[in-house]
Amino acid sequence: MVKSMADNPVIFAMANPDPEITPEEAHEVRPDAIVATGRSDYPNQVNNVLGFPYLFRGALDIHARAINDPMKIACAQALAELAREDVPDEVAVAYGRKLTFGRDYIIPTPFDPRLIHRIPPAVALAGMETGAARRPIVDMDGYEVSLQSRMDPTASILRGLNARARAAQARMIFAEGDDPRVLRAAVEYQRQGMGKALVVGRSADVKAKLEAAGLGDAVRELEVVNAANTQHLETYKELLYKRLQRKGFDRADVHRLAARDRHVFSALMLAHGHGDGLVTGATRKSAHVLNLINHVFDADADHGAVGVTALLHKGRIVLMADTLVHEWPDDEDLANIAERAAGVARHLGLEPRVAFVSFSTFGYPVSERAEKMHIAPRVLDKRGVDFEYEGEMTVDVALNAQAQAQYPFSRLSGPANILVVPARHSASISVKLMQEMAGATVIGPILSGVDKSIQICPSVATATDILNMAVLAACKVG
Known part of the structure; x- marks a missing residue:
């Protein structure tokens, strides 16, 4: 039959x-x-x-x-x-x-x-x-x-960020046009009415990847940009040479970077106003991508850049910093991190409550390693910031109202929603532990403190994660 x-x-x-x-x-x-x-x-x-x-x-x-x-x-x-x-x-x-x-x-x-x-x-x-x-x-x-x-x-x-992104209509640069996840995020960004998606890659590669992903009809929708089809490559190279000429780079080095490295090329597009935001990092380690971005922008600890990661679990949202830039911050750096994280929190609609976390609480047990976490709140005292902060304290005291109640002198009016940690390695371990063991939803790291809107995705990001980072970049969160 x-x-x-x-x-x-x-x-x-x-x-x-x-x-x-x-x-x-x-x-x-x-x-x-x-x-x-x-x-x-x-x-x-x-x-x-x-x-x-x-x-x-x-x-x-x-x-x-x-x-x-x-x-x-x-x-x-x-x-x-x-x-x-x-x-x-x-x-x-x-x-x-x-x-x-x-x-x-x-x-x-x-x-x-x-x-x-x-x-x-x-x-x-x-x-x-x-x-x-x-x-x-x-x-x-x-x-x-x-x-x-x-x-x-x-x-x-x-929801609120999506509405703001639609209002902003940002031209978003997606640096890694050879990755199917990035292409799907770019298609969704444009089809959801967020703005114009600019994909950096070879036209033939982009077309083949879209067709393989079942999105062949999107080929005509996306604008594909690369060093071969841009009119601005010489202008890009001139800016890059001025930034790198005293750092051991000659003009041949600069040409290779501008013409062949998609992260550098995309950053140069953004620096010249040929896009309003940049999303990258899905195909390489964050530290490597950040190093390349620094060829074009001052996105390092010395210039106040900070990485803030949002953790969502059991109906709560907690921001953790620094998860991207500062390797071993001192007390002044920690205060800067707190201020940047507070700004991100307000972009997300939260009223900041910062806890400087450690293995000690308000001076006990005494340790040289915890000292900077004890001093950082005093730095904020001198700056006269307009948000709640306290420390140093253990994580349970920061997040648990009952544990917090044992310290009635604490300046926090409730559980903290920003945790400033002693070093980047402790931040990375904490975020990945929450994600893998507790099933927390992770947004970020959100790059804050850079002149232009740049977001660096983790290499394990899904297409949805990449789209969310594009929304953050469109809204200039950070």
């Missing part, structure tokens, strides 16, 4: 656990068959969990009198639209392979985190348009964000 079917036959074998015909059996006689089953170990799993929970969610949220046909159709259409979109890295991790719309992926997977905030709004809107809603939703955008925040703790924080 299968063999006699027309071209590209569609076969839904829904019996569980043994389908009427397996994909292997169908493809043996018809390699062009599109096969779906109810099993998770085969492509195209058709499962009630894709529709009913979200159909009910949308119906309940508008207090629907009934679930009518237009609401069911809206659910199906939303699923169909979602299947054609770029699939998040989180789904690829769950299934161990990259999914793109085609024979083996015609319907979203049950593990897709977007289902919760894409299906219910479509159902609710259909119910409202057909008169089934007894309590219509006034703010549909807010409703979608509230649904998203149930799965993604960064959603509520990023």
